[in-house]
Amino acid sequence: MKQKVFASLDEAVSGIPDGARIMFGGFGGAGFPNNLIQALARKGTKNITAISNNCGTREGELGLMFKNNQIKHVIASFPGPHANHFQDRYAAREVTLELVPQGILCERMRAAAAGLTGFYTTVGVGTEVAEGKEERMIGGKRSILEMPIHADYAFIKAQKADELGNLTYRLAARNFNPIMAMAAKMTIVEAEEIVPVGSIDPENVITPAIFVHRIVQAKGLRYAG
Amino acid sequence: MPGDGIQKNVMPDKPRLSREQIAQRAAQELTDGAYVNLGWGIPNLMGEYLPKGITVYFHSENGILGMGRRARPGEEDFDQVDAMKVPVTLIPGASFFHQADAHLMTRGGHLDVAVLGGFQVSEKGDLANWKIPGAKGSGGIGGAMDIAAGAKTLIVCMEHTTKDGAPKIVKQCTYPLTGLACVDTIVTDVAVIDVNPEGLVLREVAPGWTAEEVQNVTGAPLIAKERIPDMTLG
Numbered sequence: 001m002k003q004k005v006f007a008s009l010d011e012a013v014s015g016i017p018d019g020a021r022i023m024f025g026g027f028g029g030a031g032f033p034n035n036l037i038q039a040l041a042r043k044g045t046k047n048i049t050a051i052s053n054n055c056g057t058r059e060g061e062l063g064l065m066f067k068n069n070q071i072k073h074v075i076a077s078f079p080g081p082h083a084n085h086f087q088d089r090y091a092a093r094e095v096t097l098e099l100v101p102q103g104i105l106c107e108r109m110r111a112a113a114a115g116l117t118g119f120y121t122t123v124g125v126g127t128e129v130a131e132g133k134e135e136r137m138i139g140g141k142r143s144i145l146e147m148p149i150h151a152d153y154a155f156i157k158a159q160k161a162d163e164l165g166n167l168t169y170r171l172a173a174r175n176f177n178p179i180m181a182m183a184a185k186m187t188i189v190e191a192e193e194i195v196p197v198g199s200i201d202p203e204n205v206i207t208p209a210i211f212v213h214r215i216v217q218a219k220g221l222r223y224a225g
Numbered sequence: 226m227p228g229d230g231i232q233k234n235v236m237p238d239k240p241r242l243s244r245e246q247i248a249q250r251a252a253q254e255l256t257d258g259a260y261v262n263l264g265w266g267i268p269n270l271m272g273e274y275l276p277k278g279i280t281v282y283f284h285s286e287n288g289i290l291g292m293g294r295r296a297r298p299g300e301e302d303f304d305q306v307d308a309m310k311v312p313v314t315l316i317p318g319a320s321f322f323h324q325a326d327a328h329l330m331t332r333g334g335h336l337d338v339a340v341l342g343g344f345q346v347s348e349k350g351d352l353a354n355w356k357i358p359g360a361k362g363s364g365g366i367g368g369a370m371d372i373a374a375g376a377k378t379l380i381v382c383m384e385h386t387t388k389d390g391a392p393k394i395v396k397q398c399t400y401p402l403t404g405l406a407c408v409d410t411i412v413t414d415v416a417v418i419d420v421n422p423e424g425l426v427l428r429e430v431a432p433g434w435t436a437e438e439v440q441n442v443t444g445a446p447l448i449a450k451e452r453i454p455d456m457t458l459g
Contacts, residue, residue: 008246027287027324028310029303039371053324055367075340078365087362097363103284103328104369110325123332123374126351126405142405171304176322177286222303 002176004165005215006196009039012188012216016045016153020059023109023154023180024062030106032061033155035190040155041065047072049152051109053102053176055079055086060223064087071095074147077102103131104146106179112148113182119146157220158207162198163190165212166205174206179213184223188214239433241385241414242456245326249274249458251340251382251412255281259337260330262372264343264354265309268384276459282318286368291319308368331368334376339376341369343383343411345398345432347447349418350408352381354402364401373404383445385413385442392444394418394425415439417456424448429456 006012011037016022021096022040026032032070041064048071055076056063065071079086086122089095100108101123111119120143134145139181140159156177167189181187194217242250248270250449255261255271257279263269264365272294275281283292285307292307295315314326330336345353352373356364385394394411409416410428417429427449430439436449 026247028306028308030287030306031304076365078439079363088261090363098364099364101366101370102324102368106323106325106328121332121374123370123372123404127370127402129370141285171302172285172287172306175322175324179325190246198328202393 001197004213005163007188008217009035010042012036012190012214013039013043016040019047019049020045020153021051021151021173022182023151024050025154025156025177025180027053027175028159028172029057029224030171031157031169031175031177033157034038034061034223035220036064036155036216038221039069040087041060041070045068046070049073049075050151051075051180053077053105053150054191057082057084058084064200065189066095069094074098075100075105077105079211088178089172099129105149106176108146108149109150109158109183111146112150113179116148120144121146128179139163147181148223151180151184152186153178154187156181156187156189156207158189158191160193160195160200161189161212162200162209163215164197165189165209165215167191167207167212168200168201168204169206178207180206182206186213187211188216190216190218190220192220193217238458239438240431242431243414244349245270245274246458247412247414250374250417250431250456252276253379253459254380254410254412255279255338258282259315260284262286262331262339262376263338264299264339264341264369264372268340268342269309271417272314274459275395284327284330285313286324286327286331288322288324289319290317290322290330291311291316311359314358315355328368328371331372334377336376338378338380340380340382341372341403342382343393344406344413345395345407346381346383346396346420348394348396348420348425351398352403352408353398354403356401358400371405373407376407379407380410381408382412382448383416385439390442392442393422397445418447422430427453429454431456
């Protein structure tokens with residue numbers, strides 16, 4: 001069996017180069033891979049393109065990496081009311097932003113995961129989101145072309161991982177994590193608990209091990225709104 | 226500016242519904258067994274005012290169906306939060322799923338009703354609700370565009386006019402759009418209005434208001450039958 005379990009957070013983020021495209025799971029304070037984010041902050045990787053629903057909660061979540069100026073471009077649906085470090089960098093033009101409707105953000109990542117080269121949708125037609133995108137009528141509905149979002153890495157927060165990389169999530173901490181885990185070339189998981197292969201009932205696996213490349217145990221960190 | 230090109234009207238000195246009362250009126254649009262998504266702002270208050278005896282399955286875009294009331298102090302679980310980051314309880318029959326499936330439900334016409342806040346609604350039912358022109362910062366879309374595009378029935382809850390008295394129901398939206406021709410019903414502090422193919426139809430007025438007075442604070446023509454009933458809070 002290929003060894004996927006890493007002994008430390010710093011080893012789990014080793015080899016991530018400057019300029020990497022990285023997806024970060026999490027929504028509403030739940031399911032954020034905060035330990036991995038802090039490891040990447042220690043590593044000091046720069047010029048990152050970040051793909052995430054939001055842009056941090058003060059110094060928590062992605063806030064730390066905006067504070068450190070490690071991110072140059074972000075693809076997000078809702079930067080959020082407490083993303084002050086992002087907003088400062090954005091106002092100073094040190095970071096650029098592509099705003100994407102939340103469900104379309106999911107589907108563009110899922111398209112990348114599924115080997116699709118794009119899809120049409122009615123979401124965003126006639127709005128700023130449609131600017132520069134191909135539009136055509138499909139079934140009598142104005143539709144725009146959306147392209148896949150690929151990434152080099154995904155940072156995932158799971159509840160339980162087996163040593164092969166099968167994952168479960170807790171409650172609504174699941175959110176973006178299973179989608180991002182499928183969409184990136186290398187998926188790095190922080191899990192509350194790592195268990196032997198075979199100890200998660202196959203019926204209860206949410207992310208199958210084929211999508212997971214690195215696993216590290218870490219007790220979850222949370223940042224209040 | 227809101228209502229550019231539209232003459233600001235003197236606001237009638239009559240009582241308007243509070244935000245809670247708007248939510249209370251809008252909650253009466255929900256029926257037993259409905260799957261419903263509530264947006265930020267006034268819509269988020271509706272859960273408190275469900276008509277007696279009905280069960281509604283509230284949907285959250287982070288992957289919950291069947292949210293109950295907000296968690297009380299001591300019972301919060303911060304892995305079980307709504308889209309506003311508030312810890313919630315579940316009702317029997319609830320389920321969890323990932324964000325893509327949550328939005329498959331919003332876009333794919335699977336929810337019965339979605340309720341959003343609004344900055345402007347046009348006479349064709351166009352909605353602007355995510356960015357105020359000239360506001361500081363990046364703005365944010367969240368799930369609003371997916372919801373606007375896919376809801377079977379979309380209700381907008383908002384105050385009828387801006388703080389300056391400019392109409393928020395207009396011929397054409399001047400704020401950045403969320404979706405085209407997506408709104409079905411508007412519930413405000415002075416009226417309930419349906420967006421029909423023939424135009425904006427005034428269904429109810431706040432107690433003490435006349436159809437003409439509602440028209441005077443509205444930036445698009447309203448179609449009004451002879452007698453318009455008062456809004457009741459159930």
